[in-house]
Amino acid sequence: MSITTSVPNPSSASRDQVILEVRGLRKYFPVRGGVLNRQVAAVQAVDDVSFTVRRGETLGIVGESGCGKSTTARLLIRLLEPDDGSVLFDGQIVGAAGGISVRGMRRHMQMVFQDSYSSLNPRLPVEETIAFGPMVHGTGRSEARRRARDLLAKVGLEPDLFIRRYPHELSGGQRQRINIARALALEPRIVLLDEAVSALDKSVEAQVLNLLIDLKGDFDLTYVFISHDLNVVQYVSDRVLVMYLGKVVEIGDVEAVYGNPHHPYTRALLSAMPSMDPDRRSHEPPLTGDPPNLINPPSGCRFRTRCVYAESVCATKVPELYAEPAETDHQTACHMMIPGSGHSAAPAA
Amino acid sequence: MSQSAIDRADAATPPEVDAAQVALVSRGYWSSVLQRVWRDKVTIACGLVVLLIVLSAVFAGLLAPFDPYKTSMIQRLKPIGDGGFILGTDELGRDMLSRLLHGGRLSLFMGITPVINALIIGGLLGVVAGFVGGRINMAIMRTVDVFYAFPSVLLAIAISGALGAGLVNAIVSLTVVFVPPIARVTESVTTQVRTLDYVEAARASGARTFTVIRVHVLSNVLGPVFIYATSLISVSIILAAGLSFLGLGVEPPEAEWGLMLNTLRQSIWVSPWVSALPGVMIFATSLSFNLLSDGLRSAMDVRL
Numbered sequence: 153m154s155i156t157t158s159v160p161n162p163s164s165a166s167r168d169q170v171i172l173e174v175r176g177l178r179k180y181f182p183v184r185g186g187v188l189n190r191q192v193a194a195v196q197a198v199d200d201v202s203f204t205v206r207r208g209e210t211l212g213i214v215g216e217s218g219c220g221k222s223t224t225a226r227l228l229i230r231l232l233e234p235d236d237g238s239v240l241f242d243g244q245i246v247g248a249a250g251g252i253s254v255r256g257m258r259r260h261m262q263m264v265f266q267d268s269y270s271s272l273n274p275r276l277p278v279e280e281t282i283a284f285g286p287m288v289h290g291t292g293r294s295e296a297r298r299r300a301r302d303l304l305a306k307v308g309l310e311p312d313l314f315i316r317r318y319p320h321e322l323s324g325g326q327r328q329r330i331n332i333a334r335a336l337a338l339e340p341r342i343v344l345l346d347e348a349v350s351a352l353d354k355s356v357e358a359q360v361l362n363l364l365i366d367l368k369g370d371f372d373l374t375y376v377f378i379s380h381d382l383n384v385v386q387y388v389s390d391r392v393l394v395m396y397l398g399k400v401v402e403i404g405d406v407e408a409v410y411g412n413p414h415h416p417y418t419r420a421l422l423s424a425m426p427s428m429d430p431d432r433r434s435h436e437p438p439l440t441g442d443p444p445n446l447i448n449p450p451s452g453c454r455f456r457t458r459c460v461y462a463e464s465v466c467a468t469k470v471p472e473l474y475a476e477p478a479e480t481d482h483q484t485a486c487h488m489m490i491p492g493s494g495h496s497a498a499p500a501a
Numbered sequence: 502m503s504q505s506a507i508d509r510a511d512a513a514t515p516p517e518v519d520a521a522q523v524a525l526v527s528r529g530y531w532s533s534v535l536q537r538v539w540r541d542k543v544t545i546a547c548g549l550v551v552l553l554i555v556l557s558a559v560f561a562g563l564l565a566p567f568d569p570y571k572t573s574m575i576q577r578l579k580p581i582g583d584g585g586f587i588l589g590t591d592e593l594g595r596d597m598l599s600r601l602l603h604g605g606r607l608s609l610f611m612g613i614t615p616v617i618n619a620l621i622i623g624g625l626l627g628v629v630a631g632f633v634g635g636r637i638n639m640a641i642m643r644t645v646d647v648f649y650a651f652p653s654v655l656l657a658i659a660i661s662g663a664l665g666a667g668l669v670n671a672i673v674s675l676t677v678v679f680v681p682p683i684a685r686v687t688e689s690v691t692t693q694v695r696t697l698d699y700v701e702a703a704r705a706s707g708a709r710t711f712t713v714i715r716v717h718v719l720s721n722v723l724g725p726v727f728i729y730a731t732s733l734i735s736v737s738i739i740l741a742a743g744l745s746f747l748g749l750g751v752e753p754p755e756a757e758w759g760l761m762l763n764t765l766r767q768s769i770w771v772s773p774w775v776s777a778l779p780g781v782m783i784f785a786t787s788l789s790f791n792l793l794s795d796g797l798r799s800a801m802d803v804r805l
Contacts, residue, residue, distance in 0.1 A: 229705050258707035271698035275720040281699075284716065285706035331702075338706060 170243075171374055172205035172261075172342060177227055177237035179220075183447060193447045197223040199398040200237070202473075205342065210368070210375040212389030212406065214382060214421070216443055220398040221378045222266075225346045228376070229263050230254045259289060262335035266347035268327035272319040278304070278330055279315045285338045296337075303333040306370070308363060325356035329363070336367065342374045350379060361388060382425045386410055391481075394418045397443055397454040400473060404482030414484040417455045453487065463487075465494035537800040544796025550789040554782075558605030565599035569756045578772045589775040591761070592768045593754075597775055601782055604756040608783070611668070611750065611757070612738030615675030620730045623680040627687025628722060632695050632714060642688060649681040657740050661749040671750040675740055679733055686729045690722045724801055731794035735787040742783050758783050 178201075180194035198220040205211050213221050226232045228239060230247065238245050241260065245251030262285075265271040272281055282303055283296035291299070301311040307329040319327060328348065335343055345364070349357045365388065368375060379385050385392060385406075392409045394402040394417065402415040413419045420439045444450055444457055453471050456462040465487050473483040474490045487495040538544055557564055566587070573594035581589045588597040630641040648656065660674035694700060695718065703713045742759030744750040751757045753764065758779040765776040 226701075231701050231705055255707045258705060263702070263705050265698040265702060267698055271702050273699040273703075273717050273720065275724075276716075284703065284708070288706055288708040288712060334702065334706075 169207040170204045171207040171241070172228070172376075173240040173243075174201060174203050174205075174228070175238050175240070177201045177224065177239070178235045179223055179227055179232060180235055195446045196398050196449055197446060198227060198234075199449075201395075201398070201400055202237075203393055203400060203403055205374060205376060206391075207341075208372065208374055209390040210377050210388050212385035212392045213376065213378045213395060214380065214385050214392060215395035217380065218443065218446065219395045221380075221395055222346050223398075224395070225263060225344045225376065225378055229258065229261055229344060231263075259338055260340050261342045261344065262338055262340040263344040263346060264328070264331050264335050264348040266351055268324050268331055268351060269319070271331055272327055274319050276318075277315070278317050278319075278322075281319075281330065282334050282337050285334065289338065299337060300333070303336055304330075306336070306367065307333045308359075309333075323356075324352055325360060328352060328360055332360075332364070332367070336371060339371070340373070342376065344376045344378070346378045347380070348377075349384065350381060357384070364388070382422065394421065397446060397449055399454055400485060401455065402482075402484045402486075403473070404479070404484075408479060408482040412482075414482070414489055415455075415486045416459050416461055416488075420458075453485075461488060461495075461497060463495050469493070534797075534800050538796060541796050541800065543792060544800070547789040547792040547796065550785065551793055554605060554786050554789070555609065557602055558609050561599075561602035561606060565596070565602045567596035567599045569595060569599040569603040570754055571595060578768055578775065580772060581774055588778060589772065591765055591775065597778055600756045600761060601758070601778060604758045604761055604779065605782070605786075607668075607751055607755065607757040608738060608742060608759065608786070611671060611675070611741035611745075612734055612786075614672050615679055615741070616730050616733050616737050618672070618676040619679035619683050619733075620726070622676070623683030624687050624723075624726055626680070627684040627726070628691050628714065628718065630684070631688040631691025631722075632710075632718060634692070634695075638688070641684070645681045645684045648677065649685070653678045653736070654740065654743065657744060658747065658749065661744050666749050666752060668751050671741060671744045674744070675737055678740065679737065682733070683726065683730060687722060687726050690725050691718060694718055694721045725798075728794055728798045728801060731797065732791060734794070735791040738787050738790065739783060742779075 177198055179198040180196050182191040183193040183195060184190065185192045201220070201224060203211070213224065215221050223232065227234045238248070240246070241252055241257050246257045247254045276284075279297055279300045282300035283293070286296040286299055287293060301315060304311040304314055309326060309329055314322075314326070314330075319330075322330065328351075332348075348364070349360050352360060361384065364375070367373065375388070377385065377388055389406045391404060392402075392406050393400055394409065394415065396417050402409060402413065402418045409418060410422065413422055417439075424438060439458055441458055444454070450457050450467070452468050453459070453462070453466040456466040459466070469487065471485045471487050471490060471493070473485045475481070475483040476489070487493040488497040489499075491499045538548075566585075573590075576584065576586070576590050576594040577592055579586050579590040579594075581587070583589060586596050586598070588601065591597055591600065626641050626645065630638040651659070657674050657678045660677055661671055664670035664674060700713060700717050703717045704710075708716075741750060742757075742762065745757050745759030746763045748763070751760055753760060761779040762776075762783070765772075765779065769776045
């Protein structure tokens with residue numbers, strides 16, 4: 153296996169260096185039916201998603217249930233094969249000739265799952281679970297076990313007490329710490345956190361979040377943090393990506409997206425977050441209804457069926473991500489933002 | 502608990518330490534299974550009976566008081582306890598105790614071997630079908646279903662009849678009978694396990710499919726499948742005896758419980774107690790295996 157990635161020097165690692173680039177990622181799940189089990193439709197789970205992750209940052213991904221957040225994560229680590237699009241790790245295309253192999257990429261990218269119960273093998277003691285990854289990649293058993301002990305200490309669990317334990321003897325928070333240790337055992341550079349703290353009690357959630365933030369500094373990690381919890385995403389993220397029905401609707405720095413959301417969906421989502429300040433009450437109309445079916449999503453802008461500003465152009469044209477010249481990092485996929493799009497609220501071309 | 506006790510408990514545990522961290526060092530899964538089995542007296546008793554039967558079959562040569570094949574015209578059909586024959590003699594004057602001890606060898610062998618064979622073949626088919634899924638699953642499982650459609654006794658007799666009498670043919674036919682149910686159970690357990698996050702996590706760590714199956718899938722699939730297979734041993738012993746009884750298994754003068762039951766059949770009016778003895782052995786062995794596997798299953802079936 154030839155991995156020709158340059159080892160980053162932490163001191164010179166600038167925030168703007170791109171570590172992961174996603175181009176036009178697409179995943180449709182076939183829906184089969186009928187006597188012959190033919191494909192009758194497709195669930196458009198992730199449709200033409202592009203974004204970049206910069207070295208050392210935390211990219212938060214938010215959105216409603218079923219908007220494609222988890223599918224995106226599984227596509228990134230190739231637990232699912234994308235139908236279209238490519239992922240570039242450190243400038244090398246993953247899984248293509250001349251790029252980096254999927255196995256090579258997985259050495260550098262790991263994932264922490266939401267369900268801390270089903271994500272640990274009930275028949276393996278903690279030590280074996282953590283040591284599995286390094287051993288798969290050729291580390292000796294004793295060295296892998298030593299690393300497991302180190303990592304247990306790093307995630308705040310006493311190695312002597314926990315090393316021989318089985319998952320059913322652990323609490324939810326402890327299990328999630330083990331999951332984090334397992335993900336870190338391969339010394340990855342990117343960790344995908346798929347609702348990693350969502351299933352935990354609030355107090356435990358805060359502990360694990362702070363642990364994640366500490367570990368990020370200690371191991372020089374980059375996080376892709378997927379959550380439906382807007383407060384948590386605001387707390388941990390440097391940049392935020394908002395998804396709706398398999399599409400990116402807005403992406404930008406956390407201050408920009410939370411402070412000055414451009415997309416009506418983002419505004420509605422944020423207004424659903426109760427404010428603690430009576431002077432900053434939400435004036436945005438709340439979202440009504442359920443998201444449309446992904447099997448047959450609305451034409452044009454997928455949000456138009458629930459958007460109070462929807463006009464005819466929204467039904468005919470798919471809005472591309474667009475950034476105003478003044479703030480190039482803050483992109484929005486809304487016809488109201490795109491000059492000359494034909495929407496009455498759009499700026500003149 | 503009084504207020505002071507609560508205070509003391511609080512003082513004893515520093516606030517940073519998670520309460521569960523102070524818990525005792527854990528016991529492994531298997532030691533907890535053993536402990537549950539130990540509490541279940543029926544399972545222990547059945548385990549001892551199985552052990553006794555297996556040991557007496559293994560050491561039949563040492564334990565048997567007479568040659569099991571030595572016939573004697575004048576000592577035919579002696580009743581139980583008569584003339585030094587503890588369990589009497591059969592229709593050719595052979596010592597029943599010696600024949601039952603020796604017969605256990607063949608009966609157990611014919612009962613257990615097909616299940617082991619089927620465990621290997623059916624387990625392999627089931628794991629492949631369950632883990633790979635899709636068309637391969639379809640091909641394997643539908644083929645297995647064809648065999649599943651026949652009643653097991655009928656299938657065993659049909660295959661044995663087609664292949665002809667004999668030990669090897671009987672084992673082959675019984676193996677064919679037991680592959681489908683084991684493949685089915687393995688497939689359904691594997692399908693469940695495959696979609697769990699820890700298998701996904703193992704794949705995400707870059708492990709090859711074979712390693713994922715070996716470490717993460719098999720450890721969770723083998724337990725239930727193994728227990729199911731032990732419950733099949735009792736069926737297999739009865740079916741094997743049945744084949745011998747019908748003359749499709751081993752041939753005379755071999756000592757085998759099913760065959761002995763057949764040859765003693767004609768003497769049932771003369772010497773009913775002696776004639777029933779092979780049946781008692783088949784019944785006791787089959788029942789013990791069945792209850793043992795039930796006990797093991799309930800001991801292993803804990804929510805993890």
